[in-house]
Amino acid sequence: MKKVTTALAGSLVALAASAGASQALTLYCSAQEEWCQIMARSFEEATGIDVDMTRKSSGETFAQVKAEEANPKGDVWWGGTGDPHLQAAEEGLTEEYVSPMREQLHDWSIAQAESAGNQTIGIYSGALGYGYNNDLLAANNLPEPACWKDLLKPEYKGHIQMANPNSSGTAYTTLATMVQMFGEEEGFQYMKDLHANINQYTKSGSAPIKAAGLGETTVGIVFMHDAVAQVEAGFPITVVAPCEGTGYEIGSMSIIKGARNMDEAKQFYDWALSAEAQNLALEVDAFQVPSNKGAQTSDKAPDLSSIKLIDYDFTKYGSSDERKRLLQKWDEEVSTLPQ
Known part of the structure; x- marks a missing residue:
């Protein structure tokens, strides 16, 4: 077979045709719904392989893959923050695979793979931050927040949403970021003080900024690209890169160990690392930075080089x-506090 290059889609079509029409792929997707759908449908069009796609947050997907360990039902887990993918690799829930597409990827993507024994790989990156609704901020006479610690001010009580770190990779990244930036004691004190101002912990990581866009909350703690998506959708949102610095994600992809459709899983994996597949993000207003060096990054995407990023320890x-x-400590010391 030819080396996987720009002729990737044609090669996959030939593979699918040679294997018959009964091929199928079960895809667990932890990115935004629209992105999950276009990835599934585009892979079907490129290969003729049917895709059964389920969209859940990364924490929920990790829990599902763990629960199905003895009898795997999924083939590929695509998207979501890298931390649960790394945990899945460590716990032997995912399969080692070295794609022929690796030479086209950024170093940070390959580093993610190497840190996990090639059981996952980086597909996009994005910085953590928050967004606020300009109209609600003005209506409540609130100061414009510019830093993480601004969100602790008493006047923000009841005005902030974030996701639950047990279900959301975004929220776990928030927790791990505070611990790394401020130290564990001060980081958990930050989460306790922030808790006093939270009006709801959502299941999905992107839900808080969607609520802010709709005027249901003033501030949503999210990855900045999710806040940009709300701006581009016409909502009155200001995107903030916090002044103290911030953590970031390497969104990842993994093949589930014991996948029933292993050949199809590897075909999807290779295709999803291609520039053509990663450019689909632009069609659904996904503003992450793609891992393929030949893929296009939207000019509206947050410029990671201009954001003060911490040296996030993905391995730890x-x-x-x-x-x-950390999740147990958050459950015991933060979530149980009164609001």
Whole structure:
């Protein structure tokens, strides 16, 4: 077979045709719904392989893959923050695979793979931050927040949403970011103080900024690209890169260990790393930075080079023990506090 290059789609069509029409792929997707749908449908068009796609947040998907360990039902897990993908790799829930597409990828994508024994790989990156609704901010006579610690001011009580870190990779990244920026004691104190101002912990990581766009909350803590999407949709949102610095994600993809459709899973994996597949993000207003060096990054995407990013320790905070420990501590010391 020819080396996988720009003729990738044609090669996949030939593979699909040679294997018959009964091929199928079960895809677990942890990106935004529209992006999940276009990835599934475009892969079907490119290969003739039927895709059964389920969209859940990354924390929920990790829990599902873990629960199905003895009898895997999914083939590929695409999207969502890297930390739960790394935990899945550590716990032996995902399959080692070295794609022939790797030479086309940014170094940070390959580093993600190497840190996990090639059981996952980076597909996009994005910085953590928040957005606020300009109209609600003015109506409530609130000061414009520019830093993480601004969100602790008492006047923001009841005005902030974030996701639950048990279900959301975005929120776990927030928790791990505070611990890394401020130290564990001060980081957890930050989360406790922030808790006093939270009006709701959502299941999905992008839900808080969608609520802010609709005027249901003033501030939503999210990855900045999700806030940009609300701006582009016409909602009165201002996007903030916090002054102290911030963490970031490497959105990842993994093949589930024991996948029933392993050949199809590898075909999807290779296709999803191509520039053509990653350019589909532009069609659904997904403003992450893609991992293929030949893929296009929207000019509206947050410029990571201009944002003060911390040296996020993906290996440590994506480890099973550390992730479980921090989530348990958050459950016991933060979520139980009165609001």
